[in-house]
Amino acid sequence: MSSGTGSGAEAAEGSTGAGGSEGAGALSGPGAADAGAFADAEAGVRGPVVPVRTYDVALLDLDGVVYTGQQAVPHAPDALAAAREAGMTLAFVTNNASRTPDTVAAHLTRIGVPAEASDVVTSAQAAARLVAERFPAGAPVLAVGGEGLVAALRERGLMPVVSAADRPVAVVQGFAPSVGWELLAEASYAVGAGVPWFASNADLTIPTERGIAPGNGALVGVVRAATGAEPIVAGKPELPLHRESMLRTGARRPLVVGDRLDTDIEGAVAGGVDSLLVLTGVTDIPGALGAGPGLRPTYIAADLRALLHELRRPEQSPDGAWTCGAWTARIDDGELALDHHDGADDGLDALRAACAAMWAAADTSTAVDFEHAVKTVKETLAAAA
Numbered sequence: 001m002s003s004g005t006g007s008g009a010e011a012a013e014g015s016t017g018a019g020g021s022e023g024a025g026a027l028s029g030p031g032a033a034d035a036g037a038f039a040d041a042e043a044g045v046r047g048p049v050v051p052v053r054t055y056d057v058a059l060l061d062l063d064g065v066v067y068t069g070q071q072a073v074p075h076a077p078d079a080l081a082a083a084r085e086a087g088m089t090l091a092f093v094t095n096n097a098s099r100t101p102d103t104v105a106a107h108l109t110r111i112g113v114p115a116e117a118s119d120v121v122t123s124a125q126a127a128a129r130l131v132a133e134r135f136p137a138g139a140p141v142l143a144v145g146g147e148g149l150v151a152a153l154r155e156r157g158l159m160p161v162v163s164a165a166d167r168p169v170a171v172v173q174g175f176a177p178s179v180g181w182e183l184l185a186e187a188s189y190a191v192g193a194g195v196p197w198f199a200s201n202a203d204l205t206i207p208t209e210r211g212i213a214p215g216n217g218a219l220v221g222v223v224r225a226a227t228g229a230e231p232i233v234a235g236k237p238e239l240p241l242h243r244e245s246m247l248r249t250g251a252r253r254p255l256v257v258g259d260r261l262d263t264d265i266e267g268a269v270a271g272g273v274d275s276l277l278v279l280t281g282v283t284d285i286p287g288a289l290g291a292g293p294g295l296r297p298t299y300i301a302a303d304l305r306a307l308l309h310e311l312r313r314p315e316q317s318p319d320g321a322w323t324c325g326a327w328t329a330r331i332d333d334g335e336l337a338l339d340h341h342d343g344a345d346d347g348l349d350a351l352r353a354a355c356a357a358m359w360a361a362a363d364t365s366t367a368v369d370f371e372h373a374v375k376t377v378k379e380t381l382a383a384a385a
């Protein structure tokens with residue numbers, strides 16, 4: 001099977017996630033045991049922390065965190081080199097199933113982040129493990145995807161096939177630009193006949209240089225429409241990919257680092273591990289302020305330099321206000337108010353305090369003027385910059 005990785009596939013990450021319903025389906029299915037992978041993970045660190053001293057492994061999302069297309073995200077190469085120097089293990093965790101770890105590692109190395117294939121964890125690898133845990137070595141598996149998926153299945157001793165007539169024990173669907181009607185039809189024949197169905201990820205869209213294109217979730221939707229079946233999903237925010245990352249890195253106290261709330265951060269929350277949201281990708285200030293339960297990061301920072309510095313978390317005072325560094329946020333008469341006082345400020349403490357206040361208000365059904373809150377935070381950050 002050819003790689004077929006064009007410019008679109010290179011960007012095949014960080015797209016619109018599917019809704020939570022698939023997650024519920026996956027967790028109630030055979031993937032439910034994955035939650036146990038986190039039983040030993042330590043989370044819930046309190047007070048100021050320096051991530052490189054507190055966490056042993058950074059589980060890093062790629063697009064919007066380490067690179068954007070062919071460009072390194074500003075400060076990422078230097079910050080990651082320093083984090084490694086300080087003893088932190090780096091794992092690059094991607095929902096992109098089309099590229100092999102070798103290809104991803106070469107991309108990272110090219111932009112100034114030296115990486116080996118063994119530093120990369122893909123959703124194709126997580127999906128292949130799900131299959132390998134259920135079926136013996138040598139079992140035929142219908143591979144609906146590209147070289148990343150084929151390599152991941154072979155790594156687990158499985159035999160990739162391309163026809164339902166090859167009597168596959170499972171169908172695994174991962175993204176590749178070359179996947180067309182014929183292969184989707186083969187998948188539908190097998191899934192329709194009751195063969196277990198796995199998907200590397202359920203991202204509905206892929207950002208490309210020319211616009212938004214269908215992602216793996218959209219192609220999964222084709223097979224779903226033909227069969228009425230639901231796949232078990234391996235990628236973020238589902239747990240198998242994080243479990244794969246934990247198994248491959250031996251992480252005891254991992255920190256998930258991502259730019260998307262509905263994949264990176266949601267996956268970390270579901271797995272019970274701490275997370276760092278960086279603002280170098282898709283999540284903006286309104287997105288952070290409006291993050292719902294299950295989508296809220298442990299920490300918020302501008303970029304990956306945060307791995308090396310003390311990160312503060314807001315603390316609530318008895319009067320209900322939230323203080324972070326030099327800023328205190330409170331909700332007064334349905335409006336967010338930010339007060340400055342003496343103290344250190346790395347430029348984002350106002351946002352951190354505001355998020356804590358907004359999230360607490362949402363949880364207690366306290367009405368807040370959201371547009372006003374966004375304006376207040378933006379003006380405060382601009383004035384402090």
Ligand SMILES: [Mg+2]
Nearest residue numbers: 014061063064
């Ligand atoms: Mg991303």
